[in-house]
Amino acid sequence: MPLVLMYHSVDHFDEDPHLVTVSPGRFERQLAWLKARGLRGVGMGELLDAHAAGRARGLVGLTFDDGYADFATRAVPALLRYGFGATVYVVSGRIGTYNAWDDGPRKPLMTADQIRTVAGAGMEVASHGRHHVSLPGTDDTELREELEESRAVLEELVDAPVTGFAYPYGHATAREVEAVRAAGYDHACDIRPEEPSRHALPRAYVGDRDGPLRLRAKLLRHELRRRSRV
Numbered sequence: 001m002p003l004v005l006m007y008h009s010v011d012h013f014d015e016d017p018h019l020v021t022v023s024p025g026r027f028e029r030q031l032a033w034l035k036a037r038g039l040r041g042v043g044m045g046e047l048l049d050a051h052a053a054g055r056a057r058g059l060v061g062l063t064f065d066d067g068y069a070d071f072a073t074r075a076v077p078a079l080l081r082y083g084f085g086a087t088v089y090v091v092s093g094r095i096g097t098y099n100a101w102d103d104g105p106r107k108p109l110m111t112a113d114q115i116r117t118v119a120g121a122g123m124e125v126a127s128h129g130r131h132h133v134s135l136p137g138t139d140d141t142e143l144r145e146e147l148e149e150s151r152a153v154l155e156e157l158v159d160a161p162v163t164g165f166a167y168p169y170g171h172a173t174a175r176e177v178e179a180v181r182a183a184g185y186d187h188a189c190d191i192r193p194e195e196p197s198r199h200a201l202p203r204a205y206v207g208d209r210d211g212p213l214r215l216r217a218k219l220l221r222h223e224l225r226r227r228s229r230v
């Protein structure tokens, strides 16, 4: 599998205790760095289709968890300038509110209009569950609701199939991976899965400290892991 990068928020910041924010200037330089290496950022659906067709060379998956409003106002305009795509993982029960699950700084989440706008701009809208709960702690009914209700709400909103999922906090055991598959999702992103699969895809964290040297190290590490698996 090609490299998949994991972002959350792109914005100016004073404090960022959970290291989820990349400043707009840094983000722009990271995109320029990818482009200069002949790499193109794409959403997960496009990445997996290209991979299946043997055409994923030169592609990098770009993912944004939580659906922050700055995805619409800052990330997407920059992505479009570079001709890149991305997948954004939206928390369906929190649309238009803020990251209430987090004890860090409050950040606004995209409104329904913003979600429709980014979908219209070619970004892939996917599910990050209903309430951003850690799924291994849910009972079977709540787990099903988190997966099925979030997808139904988002499909209605963007008027298109929603085929991707990302596990809140990267928490997933075999039970949740199977439930995501059973709920009809085509693929799902994890962070560091013990057993990588189409429904537990690994991703590399990207933060504000990731300049050219660190990005290059991440790319190389991915390349080495990939080769060691073959």
Ligand SMILES: [Zn+2]
Residues within 6 Å of the ligand: 065, 066, 128, 132, 168, 169
């Ligand atoms: Zn999240």
